[in-house]
Amino acid sequence: MKIRGYGQYCPVAKTAAVVSGRWTLLILRDFVLRGTRRYNELKRGNPLIPPSVLAQRLKSLEYAKIIARERSAHGNTWEYHLTEAGEELRPLIEAAGHWGQRWLGSTLTRNDVTPSVLMWDIKRKLRCNELPPDRTVICVEFTDLKRMRFWWLVVEEGNADICMENPGHDVDITIYADLLSLTQVFLGSMSISRALSEGKVRTSGRRELTKSISRWFGVSMFADDNPLNRTG
Amino acid sequence: MKIRGYGQYCPVAKTAAVVSGRWTLLILRDFVLRGTRRYNELKRGNPLIPPSVLAQRLKSLEYAKIIARERSAHGNTWEYHLTEAGEELRPLIEAAGHWGQRWLGSTLTRNDVTPSVLMWDIKRKLRCNELPPDRTVICVEFTDLKRMRFWWLVVEEGNADICMENPGHDVDITIYADLLSLTQVFLGSMSISRALSEGKVRTSGRRELTKSISRWFGVSMFADDNPLNRTG
DNA sequence: CAGTATCCGATGCGATACTG
């Protein structure tokens, strides 16, 4: 486990030696912004990372004392968590996100979107307390997909679960959208109300859930950095 | 000129695709923090970068609209400058520097230090207005070096020049130090007064310049992030 | 001064398969 540096004393260079390998910043993002703790969660959040690379990066980050690996609460599996040093990478990660949204947000293409990643992001940002107190079932149908077309979010007691098969309960609201449009909504480059009025997103089901959708449908933490949202 | 992305819509991933190549963050540091504008300045600040890699990175950054290349004022050479997008990378670079100083500052070794880079950093941070209004000549002698042992800073009219040969003027103050110690002083991991009292750094010449040294000898912008300086 | 040209070697990386 050797870290290849740059032969420079500059603190920026020291940091760069640790965080600038391929995939590394994304793994850190998962820890810092998504609260990820497990190997397979990291795979889910980064579908294209080779498992060997992920394993190697985790070892490096552990070696650098940015994360630590330990038994989970139940003791039957492993978990990673940020150290204090790792926590303090938050400003760096957030700066990267703000900048990317502001200056590269318009580069979004079909190659950048994956239904599973989007659905987990949506789930994570769902404002459950803005939904009815009893169980709510939200169905998402990606109108342009064959596989991975249907997703269900079951919200109960302030907690959301993701299913890929019909969970059997009555569906309270269905959201129809193509994958790219719903991603744009999540990223804040298109407001959900505009998406609805333009027909990019449609809904069916209980009317009051559609009316309140912009309250319970949370968006990316970088949504406000979108150039469209600039006040200046 | 293709940028290899990660197949993710996340703004952090978009940024990572642009800035996380080897040397890239350091080149950006030179633009953002050192005010570098020229190819050879970049080489000076990054002695180990291969010229072909530097050229490729500059092209990439230009392609990404982070820097722009244009004729210098005199028109006989080329200069780079940050675009607005590039300027806004400052928070990212500074976050990297703060973190590196705080968590990796103690990893400094002999392999990380270069006299030329240090001298240019010192020159850049010299507080000329704290020096006498007339010409001041500062000699730095790296006591552990054979080559690159002597350096002169000629400060005149609020401006400092670096020489590697005796400029001929009388020397007002000479600073003797080994390369690692003076680097530590610059980085703030050792205060100059402590370095003097411990004999890591010595001076000769005009007494008033030694007495005021902690005023005119500027340090790294990350010096305060050193764990030693923590108040908490 | 500001880069190209060339070349080679390491290794990072990706793909796939497999395991306790």
Add this chain to the structure above:
DNA sequence: CAGTATCGCATCGGATACTG
């Protein structure tokens, strides 16, 4: 679930030499 093992290719990166 949480990774290893293997493997081969590509390409990145480093060194050196050279040029308008």
